[in-house]
Amino acid sequence: MLQKLYTDDSEITRVKSAKAARSQPPAPPPTRFPSQANTGNRNTRKRADKDNQEKFPNHQSPLVQGQEIRQSATQDSTSNSCPYDPFDLRLNVMKYTTPLRAKLLIFSVLYHPIKKTQHDWLLMKAKPLDDLLFELFSTCPTLEELEAKLYQTAQALEDADENTQAAGAIAQSMKRLYER
Structure with missing residues (x-):
């Protein structure tokens, strides 16, 4: 029985693989940042940030702090002051x-x-x-x-x-x- 499977198979495996790949629709390109592709994750994060803001009104999330630091660094580099290079x-x-x-x-x-x-x-x-x-x-x-x-x-x-x-x-x- 095994003999029959191999003898009936006249096409080379590489050719079969190429045909199978052409017959299937192309896979979508992978997303670079998977967390951004999943909107459920983003909504959950926003809800958690809102809950934390209510519990701790004086605390800023690290994301907001990072944005402020980047903005101030950009403002410093565009003004006359020299940032540390x-x-x-x-x-x-x-x-x-x-x-x-x-x-x-x-x-x-x-x-x-x-x-x-x-x-x-x-x-x-x-x-x-x-x-x-x-x-x-x-x-x-x-x-x-x-x-x-x-x-x-x-x-x-x-x-x-x-x-x-x-x-x-x-x-x-x-x-x-x-x-x-």
């Missing part, structure tokens, strides 16, 4: 000093004056320059405090002249962030 900041710093010297100085400002030990070098190298610049910006509330810390640390480290130049480059590059 890590690429642009890093590029400006690297015009006047090397990334390694900038990292060395910023690391010394934020944590402790770096010594020439393997442990300190590994700690410093593990931190990306972008993260160090952002942490420095977050730590120093004013441009004056930033400059004071940079120049004071630059004088305390070896190669004070080169570190002072790096301090000036970092301060000059970050100056526009404090003008907001």
